[in-house]
Structures are given as structure tokens and as C-alpha cells.
Amino acid sequence: MTTSSERAIFKLDCRVSRWRPTIDVLKRCCLLLLFGASGALAKAQPLNLAESVDFATFKADSGQTLIEFYVAFQKSRLPYQVSGELASLELHLSLSAKEKGRDVKVETVKLVASEKSATRNEGLLVGRIATILPPSVYDFALSATSADGDLIGKGEFKRIKLRSFESDSLRVSDIMLAFNVFKSDNPKSPFYKNSFEAIPNPTGIYGEGAKELAVYIEIYNLVRNLRLNSDSLYSRTYLSRGDLVLEETERRKVRRRTADAIVYVEKTPIDSLLSGKYDYHFEISDSSFKPIIRRSKSFFVYNPNIKPEMLAERHLDALAMEFAGMTEELLDEMRQHVEYIITGDEKETYKSAKTLEQKRGFFERFWATRGGASARRAYMNKIEEANRRFSHGSTPGFKTDKGRVFIKYGEPQNIERENSSSNQKPYEIWQYENVPAQGNVIFIFADRMGFGRYELIHSTAIGEPHNPNWQQIVNQANSRLNDGGF
Numbered sequence: 001m002t003t004s005s006e007r008a009i010f011k012l013d014c015r016v017s018r019w020r021p022t023i024d025v026l027k028r029c030c031l032l033l034l035f036g037a038s039g040a041l042a043k044a045q046p047l048n049l050a051e052s053v054d055f056a057t058f059k060a061d062s063g064q065t066l067i068e069f070y071v072a073f074q075k076s077r078l079p080y081q082v083s084g085e086l087a088s089l090e091l092h093l094s095l096s097a098k099e100k101g102r103d104v105k106v107e108t109v110k111l112v113a114s115e116k117s118a119t120r121n122e123g124l125l126v127g128r129i130a131t132i133l134p135p136s137v138y139d140f141a142l143s144a145t146s147a148d149g150d151l152i153g154k155g156e157f158k159r160i161k162l163r164s165f166e167s168d169s170l171r172v173s174d175i176m177l178a179f180n181v182f183k184s185d186n187p188k189s190p191f192y193k194n195s196f197e198a199i200p201n202p203t204g205i206y207g208e209g210a211k212e213l214a215v216y217i218e219i220y221n222l223v224r225n226l227r228l229n230s231d232s233l234y235s236r237t238y239l240s241r242g243d244l245v246l247e248e249t250e251r252r253k254v255r256r257r258t259a260d261a262i263v264y265v266e267k268t269p270i271d272s273l274l275s276g277k278y279d280y281h282f283e284i285s286d287s288s289f290k291p292i293i294r295r296s297k298s299f300f301v302y303n304p305n306i307k308p309e310m311l312a313e314r315h316l317d318a319l320a321m322e323f324a325g326m327t328e329e330l331l332d333e334m335r336q337h338v339e340y341i342i343t344g345d346e347k348e349t350y351k352s353a354k355t356l357e358q359k360r361g362f363f364e365r366f367w368a369t370r371g372g373a374s375a376r377r378a379y380m381n382k383i384e385e386a387n388r389r390f391s392h393g394s395t396p397g398f399k400t401d402k403g404r405v406f407i408k409y410g411e412p413q414n415i416e417r418e419n420s421s422s423n424q425k426p427y428e429i430w431q432y433e434n435v436p437a438q439g440n441v442i443f444i445f446a447d448r449m450g451f452g453r454y455e456l457i458h459s460t461a462i463g464e465p466h467n468p469n470w471q472q473i474v475n476q477a478n479s480r481l482n483d484g485g486f
Helices: 023-028 308-323 327-338 346-353 355-369 375-391 402-410 470-474 476-481
Strands: 053-059 064-075 081-083 086-099 100-115 122-132 137-146 149-161 176-183 196-200 205-207 214-219 232-241 243-258 262-269 276-285 291-300 414-418 429-436 439-446 456-458
Touching: 053 149, 053 214, 053 327, 064 086, 064 137, 064 149, 064 243, 086 122, 100 122, 122 196, 137 205, 137 346, 137 355, 149 205, 196 214, 196 262, 205 355, 214 276, 232 262, 243 262, 291 429, 308 355, 308 375, 327 375, 355 375, 375 402, 402 439, 402 456, 414 476
Parallel strands: 205 291
Antiparallel strands: 053 064, 064 122, 081 086, 086 100, 086 137, 137 149, 176 196, 176 214, 214 262, 232 243, 232 276, 276 291, 414 429, 429 439, 439 456
């Protein structure tokens, strides 16, 4: 099936074009999204669009799924036609979808832009192309050509699963990263949806010229979800860097269930964050505050003027007050607590600290570089929760396998529990969705000795114990053979 469409032209305004990415910016952000160097586009070297594309899926009518692709072009790489003080451009985007190797759909979009000749090399040109398909797994191919038919760039996107949003359970769209989201009465805009214009950021880079992280999310099946035990839902959003939550970015909001679908828009300042990779987290809970659904998405910050020592200096005074009355015994206990986030060099530094003041100074610097007092409190709250829920005998919860996984990955989205039987040890499967840079992962814990102490025997997460034959461990008949490990 083949269809085509011609969409309204979108010309980047000052909200976007002030941001001027360079190769140095992208390298310092550790990105794979490498735009080519400034200069004329070489016809023999088409752009790899897979490096500058993002996509998001949303609910469509009749049980189908809408997938939107967003592509960013560095203007200096595009074949503008210059005439006096004006430069014009016409691009044709084509998106094809295949299911099990069979062509099922093609969409086309024309992008037209007009710039001042003097500034045509500055910033990005952002386009959108979308299609609606039944839920399934597809391969997509995206290409961009000039008005003369010359190939500008192409990219392939394999094994993309379009989820079904048609359900009696709560569903949430993908997180759309944006330069800006604002109320709009311009339905002709290619970025218009549900009374908003959401200007996508396919690069996922924020910083100079883009000092706010904007996100657009849709929430579905609020009214029809009869399992919710209240008329209100509670959203929680926050940023994290590595394993640490940036507590100061946490926001909680209450939403009444007055419509079956709602839009969630949020803007978070990032101009005080260090350069690096971060994750945006979105959660929805019911009145018991137990998360029902979670989503997360990675983005990158480039703030060259924000130095680690600057942030550390801001936190040191507050931390010095917190640690002023802390005994050496408590400091040594904290050293055990931070085992999951401390580096090898830091371990050696603390080991060489001989006096109380040296140990206090170590932890002041340790937490100052990780977000200060708020980051320390957020982490210690996890330790306390792990101790409350997972302690076993004389072993505190944070030292158990369950406690460690909880501290590192948070609350699982789902837990499957299997009781003991004549031929099986009891075990649990913890399921996590959208673990940053990994996707869906599982952890399997088994009570191998039968005393209620659950050990991690298998996981699909990177860096965790991996044992595809884990079922042999929980099998009662084989348990003795596996007591020595795997």
C-alpha cells in the first residue's frame, strides 16, 4: 500500500536556529549524532540520517499506532539556492515501512525553507514525517532528496515494535524530546497536535541556546481503566545522571480523571547542569503512590561554562554542616552504603584517610560532585527502604542481592512470584521497562537454600550475572548440584 502527502512548510525561527551545534559540541557530549563539518554537501557522501533522527509512537484511531520520525539537518550541509540576499531550499522526505520483508506503506513530505543568505549556514532545519500502521514489528527506511532528485541522506531503522495503545489498562506514549512546546491555534503546522506545537529535538542535545528540556507525552485510557482505585492520578518526573537522582529536579502533579486521554507537557531548566548524558523519567501512580507505569529517555547536555568544581563549590558549605557532627563510625558506615556508586580511585582515597577530618572532607567532596546534599538524601532514602524491605537475619537489606538491585535500578514495574513445590525452589522475576541504554531487563532471584534468602541467579542487564540455564538452579532435584554457584 502506497500513499503520499504534502505537508505545510516549517521554517525554523529564532527559538531553534540560535542553537548552533558543532562537531566539538557533539564529541564532548559523547554523542553518536555526528553532523558533518560545515561546507558544501558532497553528493558522493549522503548523510547518514540514522545519526540525526528520533521517533516517537502515539495512539491513533481504530486500534492503530502513529509513529512520527523527526530529522535534523545541519543547514550548512544542505544545497540552498542563493539568489541575492535570499537562500531557498526544497527537500523531499520519504518514509517506507516493511513488515516481514514486505512493503506495506510509503509516505512523502516536502520541506521548503527560505533563509537570509548571510545566515543560511546557521543552526538546524528540523522536519517531521509520520505514518499510521497496525501494531506489529516493522523495518523503516528514511531518505531525503533535493528538488532535482539528488540524494541528500538516508537511514534505516530495523525491528521497531509499534505497541498497541488500545486497552482497558493505562497506556503512555513515548517521550518526545522537544526544543519547545507551546499552545497554538495553527493546525497547519507540521508540529501541531492537541492544541500544542511541539518543535522536536531529534539530536537530543541541550545547552547553549536551548536552556530548557521540553517534553511532550500523551496518557491514554484514564477513564476506561476500572482498576484505578481513585479519581486522581499522580505524576512524578525527575532527572538522573548515572545511578543518581537529581532530587532538585523532581516534580509531582495531580491529575483528575476527567478525560480518557490527556497531554502532559513539561519544561525543565538545564542551564546549571554539567555537560554529559542524563535521563528524563516519567512515572504515573495511583492514590497509593505505587508507580503504575514508567517511561524514560536519555538526552545530552553541553554546558561548557559549567565546571565540576563550580557545582562542587556550591554544595560544599551545606555538606560541611551536614557532616560537622558525624562520627568516624558513621562515616565508615556510609562508606559501606556507597559501595554501588563509588569509583576505584575513590575507594583508595578513602582507605588512605587516617583522621576524622580527612574522612569528613572526603565525603563532602564525594557528594558535592554528585549533586550535593539533596543527592545524598535521595540515595540514603533508597538505602533505608532497602533495609526495611530486604533485610534477612543479621544481613542489612542494602547488602542483599534484592537490595542492591533495588538501589541501582529502583522499583520494578512487575514482580512474578513462584512458590516452592515438590520439584522447585521458590523464585521471583523482577521486570524493568526502559532501563536507560538497555530497554527491558529482568532479574531472577531464587531461595536456593530454602531459608528465605533470595540470591540473584540470572539477569539480562549489562554487567549482571547471566545464566540462561537458571531454571536448572530452581529445580529441586538439581539444587544441590548448583549450590556451589554457576
